[in-house]
Amino acid sequence: MKKVLAMLLAAAMLLAMAACGRQDTTSPTGQADPNAATQATLDPNGTAPAFDMQTSETNRIVNIGTVDKSLYAAPMLVTSFGQSTDAATIDTALKKVGATYTYSPQAAAELVPQFKTLIICVGASTKGLGQAGINEKDEVARAEAIMAKAKETGAQIIFVHIGGETRRGALSDQLADLVLPQCSCMIVKEDANWDYKFTKYAEEHKLPLTLIFGQKDTVQVMTDLFGK
Numbered sequence: 001m002k003k004v005l006a007m008l009l010a011a012a013m014l015l016a017m018a019a020c021g022r023q024d025t026t027s028p029t030g031q032a033d034p035n036a037a038t039q040a041t042l043d044p045n046g047t048a049p050a051f052d053m054q055t056s057e058t059n060r061i062v063n064i065g066t067v068d069k070s071l072y073a074a075p076m077l078v079t080s081f082g083q084s085t086d087a088a089t090i091d092t093a094l095k096k097v098g099a100t101y102t103y104s105p106q107a108a109a110e111l112v113p114q115f116k117t118l119i120i121c122v123g124a125s126t127k128g129l130g131q132a133g134i135n136e137k138d139e140v141a142r143a144e145a146i147m148a149k150a151k152e153t154g155a156q157i158i159f160v161h162i163g164g165e166t167r168r169g170a171l172s173d174q175l176a177d178l179v180l181p182q183c184s185c186m187i188v189k190e191d192a193n194w195d196y197k198f199t200k201y202a203e204e205h206k207l208p209l210t211l212i213f214g215q216k217d218t219v220q221v222m223t224d225l226f227g228k
Contacts, residue, residue: 055190055213061220064199065208067185069225071156076117080105081143081175082124083132086162086215090121093218099226106132109145117156118146120179123163124171136171143178150182158225159183161198162215165191173197183207187221189214 054062078094078101080087091103101119104111112118129139150157159179161167180186180201188198190211202209210221 051194051196053190055211057213060213060217062190062211063208064202064211065206067208067210067225071184072117072158072225073156074100074117075115076101076119077107077111077115078103078105078119078121079107079146080128081120081122081146081179082139082167082172083128083134084121084123084125084163084167085128086123086160086167087121089162089215089218090119090160090222093222094226096219097222097226098228099222106134106142107146109142109149112146112149112155113153115155117158118150119158119160120146120183121160121162122172122176122179123161123167124169124175125167140171140174140178143175147178147182157183159186160188161192162187162189162212162218163192164189164215165194168192168194168197180205186210187212187218 076099078087078090083105087103087105094101094103102115105121124136124139129136134142157179159176161172161176163172184207186198186202186207186209188209188211190213193199193211198209199211201207212218212221
């Protein structure tokens with residue numbers, strides 16, 4: 001009897017450990033977060049597909065193609081598509097560089113004609129949308145309106161996707177696909193490129209692409225683009 005009880009206790013402990021080890025992919029409401037890419041959605045085996053990383057701890061920034069920095073004139077607008085914290089990261093980097101720009105993560109399309117350059121930071125966050133009081137439908141509509149207005153005005157677009165693998169959810173990809181056709185350069189945290197989405201796009205459309213290893217590398221990238 002003692003042996004049976006010990007076996008049952010061991011099995012219960014193993015189940016508890018397994019439950020603790022599962023990734024939490026729920027939103028604050030307790031529902032699954034459709035904007036967060038999980039290992040399960042990336043690969044049926046529970047791990048992200050292997051791919052050849054070009055960046056590393058010792059080679060943190062890789063430039064594919066040459067960016068024409070003369071395209072990106074002031075005034076500049078930094079905004080978010082998806083309301084993640086990634087736009088705030090770019091805001092911080094640009095402050096360190098001493099660049100002149102306007103930071104408005106929830107900017108309306110009506111503002112676009114005021115700017116020659118738009119830095120659009122793509123990354124959907126259920127938490128960020130909730131805090132901003134914006135639903136997904138309205139955020140997509142705002143993004144579509146901004147891109148339509150930018151096409152009218154001829155504003156230059158810098159595409160930024162620095163949330164990494166965890167920002168490759170369905171909504172993030174939908175927003176990215178709105179921006180990519182109009183951008184003239186791309187800045188991507190490389191682990192988001194696990195399926196080669198961004199390198200393939202850059203190659204097919206002959207766009208310069210900067211891959212970074214971590215978000216802190218945005219300071220150097222912004223320095224290279226806008227440093228005096």
